[in-house]
Amino acid sequence: MRSSQALKALFFALVLTLACFAQAEEHQRNCKNDSDLLLGKNGVPALFRAKKLRSRIIRHQAPEFPKACRCAGSVQVLARINTEGRIDCFQFLTGHPLLKTGISQALKAWEFQPVEVRGKTVSVLTVITFSAGTAYEFSDDITDSRELPCSSKERLLKDETGKPVLFSSRELEKMAIHKPEPVRDTHLKVGGTLFTDIVVNKKGEVICAKVANGHPILREHAMTAAKQWKFKPLVVDGKETAFAGRLSFFISSY
Secondary structure, three states: HHHHHHHHHHHHHHHHHHHHHOOOOOEEEEOEEEEEOOOOOOOOEEOOOOOHHHOOEEEOOOOOOOOOOOOEEEEEEEEEOOOOEEEEEEEEOOOHHHHHHHHHHHHOOOEOOOOEOOOOOEEEHHHHHHHHOOOEEEEEOOOOOOOOOOOOOEEEEEEOOOOEEEOHHHHHHHHHEEEOOOOOOOOOOOOOEEEEEEEEOOOEEEEEEEHHHHHHHHHHHHHHHHHOOOOOEEEOOOOEEEEEEEEEEEEEOO
């Protein structure tokens, strides 16, 4: 088991080294040596799991899907988040070439709460997986919701495997008939992207909401706004159906 983990660590260290010396391309940002990089016990860069970053994301920009690309699948990116919480370099590991441009541009805007280990702020390596679906939009394993915000007696819309269908923010915006934005607190000089999971009943009312990230005060504003959203009842096979999804709010810091 330990030898397997060591091999994985060595693999990612090798990828990072190659990224440092690779020629600059449109689809990558080259890495320079970083003395603050989090290392494992064996002295090679440690891999920070993407799911640990879900509550730490501050700013997020969804990649633009290339209109000329009739493609789907996943794209994996090895990224380094520096001590300021920004992605300062990355290297594509897999993925269709036409999907990479939009992702490259989006990653430049991402920002996280810096990672601290034993009282020291460190840079971390992580692998981000983007999924390009048939709806011509991207999802990623940091901001993609996989859990319901609450337990409910509502019979939610489910897929063929019996799992709840979780609508994306774009899909929810198209379905909504009343969608107030969060109030911006002018005295609070912070902002960011807040992801809010909701459950909607048969009448189109939000019955529960949970904010996954962000400053506590911003979370309250996002929660208040989300609970006021109204949707046209979703009709499936002639019956009104409850459903769930994730909203994305951006609150400016100025």
